[in-house]
Amino acid sequence: MDNWKSELDCVFNPRNIAFIGASKNVTKWGHIILGNIVAGQFKGDIFPVNPREEWIMERKVYRTVGEIPADEIDLAVIVVPSKVVPGILRECADKGVKGAIVVPGGFSEEGGEGIEIERELAVIAEDAGMRLVGPNTMGVYCGRSSLYAMMPPVRPKPGPVAFVAQSGNLGTQMMSIGQRKEIGFSKFAASGNEAATAASDYLKYFGRDPDTKVLLAYIEGLKDGREFIDAASEITREKPLIVFKGGQTAAGMKAASSHTGAMAGSAQIYNAAFKQCGAVIASTPNEMLDLAWAFAELPLPRSNRVGILTWGGGWGVVTADACEKAGLAIPPLSENTIAAIDKLLPPYWSRNNPIDLVGTLDRDNHIKCLEALLADDGIDAAIVLGVVGGSTLVTAHVETMMGAPAAVQAFVEHFKEVDRQIETRLLELTEQYKKPIIGVAVASDYKPCHTEKGRIVAAPTPHMAVRMLAGMVDYNKYRDSLEED
Amino acid sequence: MDNWKSELDCVFNPRNIAFIGASKNVTKWGHIILGNIVAGQFKGDIFPVNPREEWIMERKVYRTVGEIPADEIDLAVIVVPSKVVPGILRECADKGVKGAIVVPGGFSEEGGEGIEIERELAVIAEDAGMRLVGPNTMGVYCGRSSLYAMMPPVRPKPGPVAFVAQSGNLGTQMMSIGQRKEIGFSKFAASGNEAATAASDYLKYFGRDPDTKVLLAYIEGLKDGREFIDAASEITREKPLIVFKGGQTAAGMKAASSHTGAMAGSAQIYNAAFKQCGAVIASTPNEMLDLAWAFAELPLPRSNRVGILTWGGGWGVVTADACEKAGLAIPPLSENTIAAIDKLLPPYWSRNNPIDLVGTLDRDNHIKCLEALLADDGIDAAIVLGVVGGSTLVTAHVETMMGAPAAVQAFVEHFKEVDRQIETRLLELTEQYKKPIIGVAVASDYKPCHTEKGRIVAAPTPHMAVRMLAGMVDYNKYRDSLEED
Structure with a gap:
């Protein structure tokens, strides 16, 4: 042709x-x-x-x-x-x-x-x-x-x-x-x-x-x-x-x-x-x-079951809404996943998808929660809200404070380094679990870090993250239908 | 109560x-x-x-x-x-x-x-x-x-x-x-x-x-x-x-x-x-x-008839689509408006709404076209695509060129000054015609200038400009319905 x-x-x-x-x-x-x-x-x-x-x-x-x-x-x-x-x-x-x-x-x-x-x-x-x-x-x-x-x-x-x-x-x-x-x-x-x-x-x-x-x-x-x-x-x-x-x-x-x-x-x-x-x-x-x-950057999700990890409840609600409207499922967590996260979050965590990190500040712990989510066989893809891009909030803080002293600038640099580490982990987890992860730094126009493993995929809003996953799910479904024929 | x-x-x-x-x-x-x-x-x-x-x-x-x-x-x-x-x-x-x-x-x-x-x-x-x-x-x-x-x-x-x-x-x-x-x-x-x-x-x-x-x-x-x-x-x-x-x-x-x-x-x-x-x-x-x-910043549109002024045809198409989907009308231009713009644009201009500026570079002329559009009694509001935020394109150009010489930097400053002048005119026209104008600098995350008259209202995308006008039209209609009761 x-x-x-x-x-x-x-x-x-x-x-x-x-x-x-x-x-x-x-x-x-x-x-x-x-x-x-x-x-x-x-x-x-x-x-x-x-x-x-x-x-x-x-x-x-x-x-x-x-x-x-x-x-x-x-x-x-x-x-x-x-x-x-x-x-x-x-x-x-x-x-x-x-x-x-x-x-x-x-x-x-x-x-x-x-x-x-x-x-x-x-x-x-x-x-x-x-x-x-x-x-x-x-x-x-x-x-x-x-x-x-x-x-x-x-x-x-x-x-x-x-x-x-x-x-x-x-x-x-x-x-x-x-x-x-x-x-x-x-x-x-x-x-x-x-x-x-x-x-x-x-x-x-x-x-x-x-x-x-x-x-x-x-x-x-x-x-x-x-x-x-x-x-x-x-x-x-x-x-x-x-x-x-x-x-x-x-x-x-x-x-x-x-x-x-x-x-x-x-x-x-x-x-x-x-x-x-x-x-x-x-x-x-x-x-x-x-x-x-x-x-271009992510593996295709096997199916439409999305896990949401959110630093704050409201964005989890908004993102769950957007998923359901786009035909993506927000399945409950498996017992194993709940047991794993029970060890990571305060006892009053929701035991539900979205996983609300209830404002905890330990970013290593956030990544451990993400890993538990990705290990769940009932989850095909993850949207991570507010865990990436933490340095932008701190930078905004410093800018707000104005005339920030050198010590505070060092604090910003430290946060940027933490961002880089977190994003490197996200890239490693994508590779390990072969599941797409999309980061959303909800409060900012966040540009992902350049890490040795490349750059994570970040969406400007939760709604866009959902559109991205929905498009990938649709395409994967189409490809599957070809194989079935 | x-x-x-x-x-x-x-x-x-x-x-x-x-x-x-x-x-x-x-x-x-x-x-x-x-x-x-x-x-x-x-x-x-x-x-x-x-x-x-x-x-x-x-x-x-x-x-x-x-x-x-x-x-x-x-x-x-x-x-x-x-x-x-x-x-x-x-x-x-x-x-x-x-x-x-x-x-x-x-x-x-x-x-x-x-x-x-x-x-x-x-x-x-x-x-x-x-x-x-x-x-x-x-x-x-x-x-x-x-x-x-x-x-x-x-x-x-x-x-x-x-x-x-x-x-x-x-x-x-x-x-x-x-x-x-x-x-x-x-x-x-x-x-x-x-x-x-x-x-x-x-x-x-x-x-x-x-x-x-x-x-x-x-x-x-x-x-x-x-x-x-x-x-x-x-x-x-x-x-x-x-x-x-x-x-x-x-x-x-x-x-x-x-x-x-x-x-x-x-x-x-x-x-x-x-x-x-x-x-x-x-x-x-x-x-x-x-x-x-x-x-907060704009007068309410009297009704839903939107005029679109666009520096390039494609964005006009996309914006017209979004307007119609949102219940906004894109009426044809009046004979007077066409006659006025005939004097401003090359003979092959579309004589239509959206007004395609067909890539012309005379920015004073763009504003004159906008004024003709606002003077049209059949138009209640305007979306201006790509006429605002010209300096961001030039700045991107300079950044692309890297190590730009001082002369080029002066060029950028000049463009910023032109942006300021254009945005001041937009604010004057809003006041004069009591019609809302929303600017979209399509290619960039544009932040409007601070002018003596304040700042124009800018949307990040044509679709958002349409949502903004549609919301204002809805509210105005509701208020009208109260008066009728």
């Missing part, structure tokens, strides 16, 4: 790049995107093209793509006005360029003659066997080749998540949020108007990509639904695919149609199709990222 | 405090809470009580509350083991103390004799006409008296939001998140086991409080539902009341019952009751805070 369109190595791992429309003007995209590629330390040669310049960013500039002294050019990044693009693309075809990213807008999304010009691009590309990204795209990223060919200055770290977005600004801004969360990305593409290469083509490529473990798709509309379903069904046999659909309502579809020209189609039909092919459906763009993080 | 139990000035605005169970040990609550009160610069006298100490925090310590050399004591904060509390409370009654906060747990929430002891406290308090907060409470806060009598080191700034929480840890941690968001609070109480003073009593008091404009309640269970409904119905005639219910599911109710001993009751009944009395129902604790922020 693969086709040549999804053979996209020339786009993501090019040996070299012709940058057509390179500019010295810092306010022009022909400067900004080239700057992003250069600053991103792309591993191959970069050949700027501009008939009116000689040197840009300390690189010799060529008047045309034809003049570039390289026998084979893998990728052209094209940043010139839409009307000029067909001629440029023909020159690329003549030079034997393998793939092209057409950045500018002014094509089918504007209607009128833009539709015709875009069709022309597709024909030129198809005739030449050239891969075509866009037009009207904010670009692509690849971790392996260190290619940051995007409009905004987004620089995520390399990692296992690949993302295709039918909206460039939403896509690149999600990448920026991912960067702040330190989620690692293998590849990204803003598919733009999809004149030749559709979201399904990128997904097929990502599905085969050994650097990619988790796939994300922001979808506004599909011209070929069958193609997408086939691609997605194939992918989800091996890798999780997380989808967020823009244009779920009449208002959203109207906005989408004036935005990329995509026909958005009925939300019900899309959701049914996504479910049928085993994709995990995110309910917000941010959830898409948090799901990606969980899938 | 008021009763003496809701006359809580002695608790929130005490002239002085007897702190019973004061400790020198930094790991004891008797030290931590006293430290929070002292560091919070409480405006009245503080009398530590402890039979075994002479001086604590440079204050003379009294052996018993009876020995304190003050004729009238407004508030006792009691931090001693549960079994000792009845005796202490009697001493307080003998001394004529007007109100008491009983911090420790070990009462009805543990069952057994704890239930009896708690009943005893209620009788002592009632006989003496003493207000009783708790037991099993994390304390109270009041901005006017600068009283930070809470277990955690939370120090929100004074402002118009009052909050009662039936979970101390959830409540104080929400206050901590509010502090980081710079939401101003007038008062807070963790109602604990509610032996004598129930959530409804605090709400009645907040309802009459001239410092309070918006009320929040985290509710796990109500012993007297009628009392709550009567209180809430009275309050919502004048002030918005935002409620979040913990224990909405079987799992959540079970957790709540082992946590505070409250009977959680059916979620459907609670939700129907909350709606009936005009309360706004939040779907997560975080949403409660963002709703509070919006209600």
Whole structure:
């Protein structure tokens, strides 16, 4: 079911790049995107093209793509006005360029003659066997080749998540949020108007990509639904695919149609199709990222039975509610687990799931309670509320006190070290019990520590932790259903 | 409908405090809470009580509350083991103390004799006409008296939001998140086991409080539902009341019952009751805070017609979807508005709501588009996506570039100044058009600038902006329905 369109190595791992429309003007995209590629330390040669310049960013500039002294050019990044693009693309075809990213807008999304010009691009590309990204795209990223060919200055770290977005600004801004969360990305593409290469083509490529473990798709509309379903069904046999659909309502579809020209189609039909092919459906763009993080880092839960460990009762209540609403079970604890925790917590502990740590301060003990919970055969996954991120509370305390003395600063450092130790233990327990653990530092925007074993997965809120586990449970269930067939 | 139990000035605005169970040990609550009160610069006298100490925090310590050399004591904060509390409370009654906060747990929430002891406290308090907060409470806060009598080191700034929480840890941690968001609070109480003073009593008091404009309640269970409904119905005639219910599911109710001993009751009944009395129902604790922020700072929208201004198409799609799902309308723009924006944006702009700024960079122009949108009689409120918080993107850029030269830093400063100017204009436009505007800096955890006119209201995500407006629309509709009756 693969086709040549999804053979996209020339786009993501090019040996070299012709940058057509390179500019010295810092306010022009022909400067900004080239700057992003250069600053991103792309591993191959970069050949700027501009008939009116000689040197840009300390690189010799060529008047045309034809003049570039390289026998084979893998990728052209094209940043010139839409009307000029067909001629440029023909020159690329003549030079034997393998793939092209057409950045500018002014094509089918504007209607009128833009539709015709875009069709022309597709024909030129198809005739030449050239891969075509866009037009009207904010670009692509690849971790392996260190290619940051995007409009905004987004620089995520390399990692296992690949993302295709039918909206460039939403896509690149999600990448920026991912960067702040330190989620690692293998590849990204803003598919733009999809004149030749559709979201399904990128997904097929990502599905085969050994650097990619988790796939994300922001979808506004599909011209070929069958193609997408086939691609997605194939992918989800091996890798999780997380989808967020823009244009779920009449208002959203109207906005989408004036935005990329995509026909958005009925939300019900899309959701049914996504479910049928085993994709995990995110309910917000941010959830898409948090799901990606969980899938990338955690083992899948065997089933839906969640254990909750909470430093305070209220968050346990809120999280139990959210679990039940999301179809996750909060089973009672086994007798063995209760007996183990009887030795750890004061006699008035609840003997129930959620396990309320009743405000005790001994953090070693909290970890022992977590271990007892994970050892329980009736528990498939754990949400840990308020045990991680203790240093942020202490730091807030110090900030509140202001002008804190050195002794108090030392106290903060000590707490940070304790956080690191606790999170290392969480990572060890995940490995030992093969059960996912999600930490929530309820009172803060907590960023997990860097430990020698990596970083724990943390959710910004209990509700997000629940969404992350629910997505993993759904996907595991889907995979199980495949095996049963 | 008021009763003496809701006359809580002695608790929130005490002239002085007897702190019973004061400790020198930094790991004891008797030290931590006293430290929070002292560091919070409480405006009245503080009398530590402890039979075994002479001086604590440079204050003379009294052996018993009876020995304190003050004729009238407004508030006792009691931090001693549960079994000792009845005796202490009697001493307080003998001394004529007007109100008491009983911090420790070990009462009805543990069952057994704890239930009896708690009943005893209620009788002592009632006989003496003493207000009783708790037991099993994390304390109270009041901005006017600068009283930070809470277990955690939370120090929100004074402002118009009052909050009662039936979970101390959830409540104080929400206050901590509010502090980081710079939401101003007038008062807070963790109602604990509610032996004598129930959530409804605090709400009645907040309802009459001239410092309070918006009320929040985290509710796990109500012993007297009628009392709550009567209180809430009275309050919502004048002030918005935002409620979040913990224990909405079987799992959540079970957790709540082992946590505070409250009977959680059916979620459907609670939700129907909350709606009936005009309360706004939040779907997560975080949403409660963002709703509070919006209600505290913005004019109510006349109706549900939202205009969306977006720097990029995808976020407009996502936001339009969220609006429609939340019952908000995205009406088409009037001819006048289209004509006005025709002069501002490139000819290929969508002529539609959302208004897609199609990636233009002239930020003055963005504000002019917003003004045209607000001038449209068919629009009651605006969500502005990506126009605010531009400096965070530039800052991210500089951080990505690393070792950025001084010139680039100056560029960031310039962008921050532009942000300030834009946000000042947003505040002026809100005043001029009497329509709420919510900003979303989609790619970042944006904190609005401090301008001479104050701070704009910003949502962390488009979905939250929609929830904020939807809550305001609901409340305004409720108020309108009262006038019609």
